[in-house]
Amino acid sequence: MGAIEDVYADLDADVSEEDFREAVEEKVEQMGGLADEETAAMLIAHELTENEAQTVADVQAGMEEVRFLAKVLSIGELRTFERDGDDEDGRVINVEAADETDSLRLTFWDGEAVAVDEGEVEVGDVLRVKGRPQEGYNGLEVSVDQAEQDLDATIDVEPGDGETIDALTMGQSNVTVEGVVLDTEPVRTFDRDDGSEGRVANLSIGDETGRVRVTLWDERADRVTEIDAGATVEVVDGYVREREGDLEVHVGEEGAIDELDDADIEYAPETTPIDAVELEETVDIGGVVRSTDPTRTFDRDDGSEGQVKNIRIQDDTGDIRVALWGEKADRDLAPGDEVVCADVDIQDGWQDDLEASAGWGSTVVVLEDGASMATTPDADDAGTAGDSNGQDASASTGLSAFADDGAGGKTADDEAGERKPADEDATGDAGGDAEAVEFTGTVVQTGDPVILDDGEETVTVDTGESVRLGEEVTIRGQRRDGEIDAEELF
Numbered sequence: 001m002g003a004i005e006d007v008y009a010d011l012d013a014d015v016s017e018e019d020f021r022e023a024v025e026e027k028v029e030q031m032g033g034l035a036d037e038e039t040a041a042m043l044i045a046h047e048l049t050e051n052e053a054q055t056v057a058d059v060q061a062g063m064e065e066v067r068f069l070a071k072v073l074s075i076g077e078l079r080t081f082e083r084d085g086d087d088e089d090g091r092v093i094n095v096e097a098a099d100e101t102d103s104l105r106l107t108f109w110d111g112e113a114v115a116v117d118e119g120e121v122e123v124g125d126v127l128r129v130k131g132r133p134q135e136g137y138n139g140l141e142v143s144v145d146q147a148e149q150d151l152d153a154t155i156d157v158e159p160g161d162g163e164t165i166d167a168l169t170m171g172q173s174n175v176t177v178e179g180v181v182l183d184t185e186p187v188r189t190f191d192r193d194d195g196s197e198g199r200v201a202n203l204s205i206g207d208e209t210g211r212v213r214v215t216l217w218d219e220r221a222d223r224v225t226e227i228d229a230g231a232t233v234e235v236v237d238g239y240v241r242e243r244e245g246d247l248e249v250h251v252g253e254e255g256a257i258d259e260l261d262d263a264d265i266e267y268a269p270e271t272t273p274i275d276a277v278e279l280e281e282t283v284d285i286g287g288v289v290r291s292t293d294p295t296r297t298f299d300r301d302d303g304s305e306g307q308v309k310n311i312r313i314q315d316d317t318g319d320i321r322v323a324l325w326g327e328k329a330d331r332d333l334a335p336g337d338e339v340v341c342a343d344v345d346i347q348d349g350w351q352d353d354l355e356a357s358a359g360w361g362s363t364v365v366v367l368e369d370g371a372s373m374a375t376t377p378d379a380d381d382a383g384t385a386g387d388s389n390g391q392d393a394s395a396s397t398g399l400s401a402f403a404d405d406g407a408g409g410k411t412a413d414d415e416a417g418e419r420k421p422a423d424e425d426a427t428g429d430a431g432g433d434a435e436a437v438e439f440t441g442t443v444v445q446t447g448d449p450v451i452l453d454d455g456e457e458t459v460t461v462d463t464g465e466s467v468r469l470g471e472e473v474t475i476r477g478q479r480r481d482g483e484i485d486a487e488e489l490f
Contacts, residue, residue, distance in 0.1 A: 002037070003036075003037050003038035003041060004020070004021055004024055004037055004038075004041045005017075006038075007038065007041035007042055007045050008020050008021075008041070008045075010045075020041075020044065023044045024037060024040045024041045024044050025040075027040040027043055027044055028040045054068075055068070055099055055100070055101040055102070056068060056070055056097075056098060056099045056101050056102040056103065056104055057101035057102040058101075059102075059104060059133050059140065059142065060133060060140075061133050061134050061135040061140060061193070062133070062134075063132075063133050064132065065130065065131070065132055065145070066129075066130070066131065066132075066133055066142065067128070067129065067130045068099075068128075068129055069099060069126060069127070069128055069129070069150060069153050069155065070097035070098060070099055070104070070106070070126070070127055070129060070155070071097060071098060071099065071124065071125070071126050071127075071155040071157055071171075072095055072096075072097050072121060072122065072123050072124060072125045072126075072127060073096045073097060073098055073103070073123065073157070073171060073172060073173040073174070073239075074095070074096045074123060074173040074174040075093065075094075075095050075096075075116060075117075075121065075122075075123060076093055076094040076095065076096075076254065077093070078091060078092075078093045078113055078114065078116075078117040079091070079092055079093070090109065090110060091109065091110050091113045091114055092107060092108065092109055092110075092113050093107075093108050093113040093116050093117055094106070094107055094108075094141075095107075095108065095116065095121065096173035096174075096239055097127065097129075098155075098157050098170065098171025098172075098173075099155045099157065099171070100155065100156055100157060100170065100171075101170075102170070102171070102241070102242065103170070103171040103172075103173065103239060103240070103241060104133075104140045104141060104142060105136060105140070105141035105142070106127075106129060106131070106141070106142050106144050106147070107136075107141055107142065107143050107144060108144050108147070109143070109144075112144065112147070121147070121149075125149050126149065126150050126151075126153045126154070126155055127147045127148065127149060127150065128147070128148050128149075128150045128153075129142065129144060129146070129147045130144070130145050130146040130147070131143050131144040131145050131146070131147075132145065135192065135193055157169065157170060157171035157172070158172070164177070164207055164208075164209045165177060165179060165205070165206070165207050165209050165210040165211060165212045166209035166210045167209075168212060168240050168247050168249065169240065169247075170240060170241075170242055170247060171240060172239065172240040173237075173238075173239040173240070174237055174239075175235070175237070175238040175239060175240060175249060176234065176235065176236050176237070176238070177205075177207075177212075177234070177235050177238070177249065178205075178207065178232065178233065178234045178235070178260065178263055178265055179205030179206050179207045179211070179212070179232070179233065179235075179265060179267070180205060180206050180207065180230065180231070180232055180233075180265055180266075180267045181203055181204070181205055181227055181228070181229050181230060181231045181232075181233055182203075182204040182205060182206050182211060182229060182267065182363055182365050183203065183204050183229055183363055183364070183365070184201070184202075184203040184224045184227065184228075184229060185201055185202045185203065185224065186201065186224070187199055187200070187201040187221045187222065187224060187225070188200055188201065198217070198218060199217070199218050199219075199221040199222075200215060200216065200217055200218075200221055201215075201216045201221040201222075201223075201224040202214065202215050202216070202224070203216070203224055203227065204363050205233060205235070206267035206269070206365075207265050207266070207267060208265070208266045208267070208268050211267070211269070211342070211363070212247060212248065212249055213243075213246070213248045213249070214235055214238070214248070214249045214250075214251060214257070215241075215248050215249070215250045215251065216251045216257065217250065217251065217252045217253075218252070218253065219253065220251045220252065220253070220255065220256070220257070223257050227257070227259060231259050232259065232260045232261075232263045232265050233257050233258060233259055233260060234257070234258050234259075234260055234263075235249055235251060235255070235256075235257050236255055236256045236257070236258060237251075237254050237255040237256065238250060238251050238255050239252075239255075267365075269284060269286065269340045269342065269365070270284065271283075271284045271285050271286040271315075271340060272284060272285055273315060273316075273317040273318075274287065274313075274314070274315050274317050274318040274319060274320050275317035275318040276317070277320070277346045277354060277356075278346060278354075279346055279347070279348065279354060280345075280346060280347075281345075281346045282343055282344065282345055282346070283343075283344060283346060283356075284340065284341070284342040284343065284344075285313070285315070285320065285322075285340075285341050285344060285356060286313070286315065286338070286339060286340040286341065286367075287313040287314045287315035287319070287338070287339070288313065288314055288315075288335075288336060288337070288338050288339075289311055289312070289313055289333050289334065289335050289336065289337040289338075289339060290312045290313060290314045290319060290335060291311065291312045291335060292309065292310075292311045292312075292333050292334065292335070293309060293310040293311070294309070294456075295307055295308070295309040295329045295330070296308055296309070296442075296453055298453075298458075306325070306326065307325070307326065307329045307330075308323055308324065308325050308329055309323075309324045309328075309329035309331075310322070310323050310324070310442075311324060311333055313339060313341070320353075320354060320355060320356055321349060321350075321353070321355040321356070322341050322344065322355070322356040322357075322358055323355065323356070323357045323358065324358050324364065325357070325358065325359045326359070328358055328362070328364055331364065331366075333366070337366055338366070338367045339364060339365065339366050339367065340363075340364070340365045340367065341356060341358050341362065341363075341364050342362060342363040342364075342365070343361050343362045343363060344356040344357060344358045344362050345357045345359070345362075348468070349468075350468055350471040350472065351468070351471070434478035434479065434480040434485075435478065435479045435480070436476075436477075436478060436479075437476070437477065437478070437479045437484060438474065438475070438476045439452060439454070439457075439459055439474070439475050439484060440454060440472065440473070440474040440475075441453050441454035441457075441458075441459065441472070441473070442454070442471070442472050443467045443468065443471045443472075443473060446467055446468065449461060449462060449483070450462075450463055450467055452473065452475070459479075459483075459484055460482065460483045460484070461475055461477075461483070461484050461486050462483055462484065462485045462486060463475065463486035463489055465486070465489045467489070473489055473490065474489070474490055475488065475489050476488040
């Protein structure tokens, strides 16, 4: 074979050998004899593969042009618009497409948009797409230059409704799913690449099959201010995306979220027995609140103020302390309340005990009226499923919850490590003679110095003793210049 044939044989791109040869000949002519056929062939091969996306997940905003395969999941309505300085209206139609790795929006314009609307593209078609990706108002979208059906390619994603939460799959669009609102988050704003301001908010919903996070964009974001935890809702025309390994339902301009008055939906969470949790796991646990501590505030390195509250919950296998960060600390919990703490991080605690941290991404739900939860049996006790009262694993729609905290996904160690002592005026003498003191508090910073907090006062301690983050200790010593020189620690 010749040089052109050799390069083409190794080329993994959607181009015929004839077109490839013509492109090589044009390249040789453009370079005025500075490149032979082999060099020109290699240059063309590089140009063809540089923006070849192996999967939809490979497509990134900012690429000049990409080529990829995707299956059509839904087709929107044809819309017309006026162009500046042009008597003829423009036309556009949006198509949701996906492969096994991710989903995105394809935007067809003018004649191609009309062709799609007239049926040349149908739901379920696998398209070989060439276009220009950009960040749109509802995520990544590709302005299509060319799209052809590929009859030989297979993509294992299916269009259609989710119906139940556990039926949701990656890449679905036009999804309608119902659930009980478990918690909501405040609306947040962000800057887009084009300089415009975007808005986003989140809520979590659950049904008898599981729970899912719902992301509301721009005008739809305001719905979180109108819906309370415990309401039953229907998400309409959502689309499923993946975030950090978990599926989410997104709601953009074509979607909606509506409250339902008569829907009978149960949220029946499955939890891991407390005695079965392991260090560095992320788990769902549940039980009865045994005790609560006062909420404590602290200063972060960036100058903002954070807060945390510790509670202890117990199921029929044991008990564990749970640190509630941010807005979760505002929740009015009392001994006897039955709660589910979902997606909590298990960490080292006081005296080598494990503790759970409920921060960003966690959900805390109060089960009202004694509603019970299902406990997922561990490997050593496959027959111990159910709540501590032996009741059936079910929960009513009368659930209340509170929003995930906005501390940016910090764990208990992260938050406590950022804790700073209060000003000297608040912690003790600013100078003068030493004062004999005894102080009991929780270790919120280890190392040199150690910092303790009792819920009302934060003190700095000079001690050579080893302490653990979260440990409650009592010190006796002399306080001077706002610091306690510990003589005893127990």
